[in-house]
Amino acid sequence: MRWRVRPIVAGWRITHRDLSTMAHPSIDSFPMIAAIDLGSNSFHMVLAKADHGEIRILERLGDKVQLAAGLDDERMLSEEAMQRGLDCLRRFAQLTANLPEGAVRIVGTNALREARNRAEFIRRAEELLSHQVEVISGREEARLIYLGVSHSIADTPGKRLVTDIGGGSTEFIIGQRFEPLLRESLQMGCVSFTQRFFRDGKITPARYAQAYTAARLEIMGIEHALRRLGWEDAVGASGTIKAIGLAIQAAGLGSGEVNAEGLAWLKRKLFKIGETDKLDLDGIKPDRRAIFPAGLAILEAIFDACAIERMSHSEGALREGVLYDLMGRHQHEDVRERTLSSLMERYHVDLEQASRVESKALSALDKVAGDWQLQEDWHRELLSWAAKVHEVGLDIAHYQYHKHGAYLIEHSDLAGFSRQDQQMLALLVRGHRRNIPKDKFAEFGADGIKLIRLCVLLRFAILFHHIRGGQEMPQVQLLAREQSLEIVFPDNWLEANPLTQADFVREADWLKRVGIELSVR
Known part of the structure; x- marks a missing residue:
């Protein structure tokens, strides 16, 4: 294919x-x-x-x-x-x-x-x-599911609702062509609901009703947003939805899609069978029998909450x-770049300053990468990202803005970023000024010292451009050893620029607390 x-x-x-x-x-x-x-x-x-x-x-x-x-x-x-x-x-x-x-x-x-x-x-x-x-994150999962679906079905101009019932969560996405417009992830899934409502394999109307009601309550929080945005087609992207469609097809009530008539028939059939072990229906594999009733209850709740009449299935998913x-x-369409650009725009980041800091930080990395073992792609990516967004917290308040920025980055839904990406990025932003939280860096184990070194390079670039484009900056040399960094300015430049000199004197005290000796001359 x-x-x-x-x-x-x-x-x-x-x-x-x-x-x-x-x-x-x-x-x-x-x-x-x-x-x-x-x-x-x-x-x-x-x-x-x-x-x-x-x-x-x-x-x-x-x-x-x-x-x-x-x-x-x-x-x-x-x-x-x-x-x-x-x-x-x-x-x-x-x-x-x-x-x-x-x-x-x-x-x-x-x-x-x-x-x-x-x-x-x-x-x-x-x-x-x-x-x-x-x-x-759940919303990042939703974005990737929609990406898989949109590349696997016909490219139609209208909006579509994509639903994926997983083992522990269910994702909802409304999108148009290849762009998701709404992404949500709810804490309900066929495995977790099986544990809650069908643990012993017994299927009763009362238990099914409990699972259905729990799912409706979960959906209620996003129901209005879904209906307000609207859609033309509904698409399912999980094994659960595919199995339900196949079971409905085997009963002669459809052609592989899920429909309301088929859901009602399946529910009656489940109540008549009464036990998951005896759930021998065409289209339902033996390893899916135990979780099938929970998946059906969730899908019926989705159909009712969203007033869906028909849902097709996509082989493409997460x-x-x-x-x-x-x-x-790899083709320069990295969604993470767009995510950061959007974040910078939303929080009114000074783009020129961010660009200056990014350029200087990456230039510094080139000079010390070998000595500080910072030669992997993710080192450069992370430093570049941190330089771009280190000032996002300024839009909240100047006082402790580095902490505000770190919180925003760690707890926002950033498309394209894993949780670890966000945690590391937030930590560099948190540590870009004043005290470096050594204990937080230590939580990353062997990578902790590399993250500290990246943080030091970010801090250097920020101090170097403390005066925002107001003067021409000199070329400097950086000499790195395992526990030290030496910065060499042109002769007499520091004496002629006492603010920069004072910045780096203060910086030496901060870095001493994380075991790095900074010398400037």
């Missing part, structure tokens, strides 16, 4: 190509690319070949891991659930182990968002796969969206 790659967002192209983006190799140069979706119900992998703007799917793998079923009341993943996931990833690893960095993207969804001990699972998963695992997003990053 070959899919033509269309623009990620209709009518939009990135015009600013910074060094971090241009450092990416062409995606056509990779032998293969892969996307892995660590879902709450299933783990999926898509292996593909990118060839002159096209994606050719080579392999699809999937396994019902039911990670969400391993979450206890304290939101801790059981060892048994983690082992199920790792056993699946061990098989995936045979296909990804030899792929280069940048050719594989792995995303975790609701179960890993919820799990308090997700770091342990992620550590073990990364050891197996030899690639980084990202945990993405993992395909991840694949297209990965291609976009």
